[in-house]
Amino acid sequence: MRIRTVPATLAYIILLFLFLPNGLAVAQTTPPPVSDAPSAPFDLKNGDRVVFLGNSLFENDFQYGYLELALTTRWPNRDITFRNLGWTGDNVFGVARSTITNPPTAYELLMEHITKAQPTVVFVAYGGIEAQDGEAGLPAFKEGLTKLLDKIDQLGARAILLSPIPILSADSAASKTRRNAMLELYASTIAKTAAERGKRFIDIFKPIQEISKTVPLTENGIHLNETGYYYLANVLETALGLPPRTKPVTITVSKTGSETTAPAKLLDAGTNTASLTFTIDEQYLPLPLPLNETGLTKSGQIVKITGLKKGFYTLTIDKEEVITASAKQWEDGVELKQGPSFEQVREIRQMILKKNDLFFFQYRPPNTTYILGMRAHEQGRHAKGLEDQSLIIKWLESQIALNRAPKSRVYQLTLLK
Known part of the structure; x- marks a missing residue:
C-alpha cells in the first residue's frame, strides 16, 4: 500500500503563479490511434x-x-x-476501487478512471490478485481482461500487457512454489491473450525472479522496494528493445597526441598527459541508483583512459569534482555514478513524485464520499479544488519537459600533484 502524504498544494500554487509566464510547455493533443505490432520497434510520440x-x-x-x-x-x-x-488489491473488474457510493459500481469506476485519463498507451499489469483464485478463476480472469482490452481499443490506445511478478518469499518453500506456479499459469494466459489480440506482452516474472537471487527486491516477498522498481524499470526498457543509456568511452593518450571514440570528443588533443578536456554526447540522462545502493548493475557512464603516467587523476564535470582514481583504475574503466547529470535527473524525479502525489489525491481523494459521492451536499464545494490541481500538474509537467534532455558538459581530467 502506498504511503500517503498530503501534498503541499498551497506551495505548488505559489510556484505556479511565480513561473506561469514561462508557459505550459507540455502539449496535450491526442494523436490518432497507432498500431503497435509486437514485432515493431516501441516508440512514444508527441502528445x-x-x-x-x-x-x-x-x-x-x-x-x-x-x-x-x-x-x-x-x-x-x-x-x-x-x-x-495503479490500485492496490485491484483486479480486471476493478473490485478494489469500490466506494460507499454506489453507483458508480467498482467496475464503472474503473472504466471512468481509464476514460478520464485519456490514454494513448496503456501498460496493463493484472493477474497477481486473480491468481489467488487458482485454476478455477482463469475463465473469469480472461473474460475480464478481454473486456478491459476492448475498452482500451475503443479509446484508440495501444495496450502493453505485463505478467505478474513472482512471490519471492513465503511461509514455506512449498507455499512459494505453489503460488508461483499459479502466477506463471496466469502469466501464460496473459501472454496468449496478448498474442490473440496482436498486443505486446512483457514477461517480468522470470527476470525479476532471476535478479532476486542476488539482490533483495521486495519489502515482504511480495511488494517491490526501491531497488526492485529500479530493476523493473531496467527490465521494461530491455523488453521494449530500448538501447543502453550510455556507450563506453575510451580515450588513448600517447606521446604523439590523444584519441577517443564516440560518443566522446576531445577539446584538447595535444600531448599533455597531465590534463585532458573532453565532452560526451549523452543521448539520455542516467537512471539514478536507489539511495544507499552502490553494488547494483552499472547505470553510469564508463570512461576508460589508457596511456596515463602513474599517479592519481581527478575528473571534474563543469568544474564540479566527481571522482579521483589511479591511472590503473582509469585504464580498467571508471563508472561515473555522480555528477551534474545525476543531479539533474534527481530533480526531475522529485518533480515526477510531486506531480504524481497531486494526481493521486485528485483522482482518489480520501474523503471521496463527501466530495464526489452521496454526501457531496456537505463538502462538494471542494470538488473545484480538486479540478484546480490540474493547473499545477500541468505546470510540473512543463518543468519536467524543460529539464529532461541531457545538457552539454565539459569533462576535465587532471593529474594530482
Whole structure:
C-alpha cells in the first residue's frame, strides 16, 4: 500500500503563479490511434499519454517514480505525459476501487478512471490478485481482461500487457512454489491473450525472479522496494528493445597526441598527459541508483583512459569534482555514478513524485464520499479544488519537459600533484 502524504498544494500554487509566464510547455493533443505490432520497434510520440493500469505493482511506484522517469527520459524532446492508475488489491473488474457510493459500481469506476485519463498507451499489469483464485478463476480472469482490452481499443490506445511478478518469499518453500506456479499459469494466459489480440506482452516474472537471487527486491516477498522498481524499470526498457543509456568511452593518450571514440570528443588533443578536456554526447540522462545502493548493475557512464603516467587523476564535470582514481583504475574503466547529470535527473524525479502525489489525491481523494459521492451536499464545494490541481500538474509537467534532455558538459581530467 502506498504511503500517503498530503501534498503541499498551497506551495505548488505559489510556484505556479511565480513561473506561469514561462508557459505550459507540455502539449496535450491526442494523436490518432497507432498500431503497435509486437514485432515493431516501441516508440512514444508527441502528445502520447501513457497510463499505468493495474494493482499494487504500479500503485507502489508512486513512492519512487522509476517507471515514469525511465520512459520520460528516453524521449526527452517529445511531449509525453503519464498517469498512474495503479490500485492496490485491484483486479480486471476493478473490485478494489469500490466506494460507499454506489453507483458508480467498482467496475464503472474503473472504466471512468481509464476514460478520464485519456490514454494513448496503456501498460496493463493484472493477474497477481486473480491468481489467488487458482485454476478455477482463469475463465473469469480472461473474460475480464478481454473486456478491459476492448475498452482500451475503443479509446484508440495501444495496450502493453505485463505478467505478474513472482512471490519471492513465503511461509514455506512449498507455499512459494505453489503460488508461483499459479502466477506463471496466469502469466501464460496473459501472454496468449496478448498474442490473440496482436498486443505486446512483457514477461517480468522470470527476470525479476532471476535478479532476486542476488539482490533483495521486495519489502515482504511480495511488494517491490526501491531497488526492485529500479530493476523493473531496467527490465521494461530491455523488453521494449530500448538501447543502453550510455556507450563506453575510451580515450588513448600517447606521446604523439590523444584519441577517443564516440560518443566522446576531445577539446584538447595535444600531448599533455597531465590534463585532458573532453565532452560526451549523452543521448539520455542516467537512471539514478536507489539511495544507499552502490553494488547494483552499472547505470553510469564508463570512461576508460589508457596511456596515463602513474599517479592519481581527478575528473571534474563543469568544474564540479566527481571522482579521483589511479591511472590503473582509469585504464580498467571508471563508472561515473555522480555528477551534474545525476543531479539533474534527481530533480526531475522529485518533480515526477510531486506531480504524481497531486494526481493521486485528485483522482482518489480520501474523503471521496463527501466530495464526489452521496454526501457531496456537505463538502462538494471542494470538488473545484480538486479540478484546480490540474493547473499545477500541468505546470510540473512543463518543468519536467524543460529539464529532461541531457545538457552539454565539459569533462576535465587532471593529474594530482
